[in-house]
Amino acid sequence: MIHPSYVELMKVVNQGVDVGDEPVINSRYSIVCATAKRARQLIDHRKPLIENTEGMKPLSIAVEELWEGKLRILTDEEAAVEQEKQDAYDEKVREERARQKEEERLKAEAEAEERAAERAAEEEEDTEEEAGPVEGGLSVFASEDEDFTPHAGDDEGDDDEE
Numbered sequence: 001m002i003h004p005s006y007v008e009l010m011k012v013v014n015q016g017v018d019v020g021d022e023p024v025i026n027s028r029y030s031i032v033c034a035t036a037k038r039a040r041q042l043i044d045h046r047k048p049l050i051e052n053t054e055g056m057k058p059l060s061i062a063v064e065e066l067w068e069g070k071l072r073i074l075t076d077e078e079a080a081v082e083q084e085k086q087d088a089y090d091e092k093v094r095e096e097r098a099r100q101k102e103e104e105r106l107k108a109e110a111e112a113e114e115r116a117a118e119r120a121a122e123e124e125e126d127t128e129e130e131a132g133p134v135e136g137g138l139s140v141f142a143s144e145d146e147d148f149t150p151h152a153g154d155d156e157g158d159d160d161e162e
Contacts, residue, residue, distance in 0.1 A: 004067045006031055012066065013073050024073055031066070034073045038062035 006028045014023040025031060039058040042048060049070035053061050065071040074082060
């Protein structure tokens with residue numbers, strides 16, 4: 001015989017039901033469906049509700065969870081209420097994630113604008129450093145490889161000839 005038996009599991013599940021009320025579980029089929037559903041959740045990497053599950057199969061874990069009272073089987077009404085709660089929670093999580101993504105996007109955008117402004121300021125500084133002394137409103141650029149010397153015919157040095 002398998003321990004716990006279906007009868008024992010049904011007693012555990014129906015433990016909180018008052019005399020005269022309809023039991024949560026009234027057939028073996030309900031136990032099988034509930035534990036099979038929980039076993040699928042465990043296969044999908046849900047965390048077990050009991051400890052020391054090393055070497056146990058998902059269905060055995062589900063049965064043990066039910067036996068220890070860690071797993072609850074809900075009526076249709078209770079399931080609908082729980083689903084509404086879960087949906088509301090999921091919506092909050094989605095909204096929070098969307099808000100965080102928007103904050104990250106705005107932060108990245110601000111950082112990109114800041115870097116662009118810094119590059120523009122650096123380019124402006126580099127342009128100012130390349131420019132030589134200003135004569136008559138014109139900028140004179142000298143190459144680093146060549147020495148700048150005025151050519152004959154320039155205004156400089158022609159004052160003596162006249």
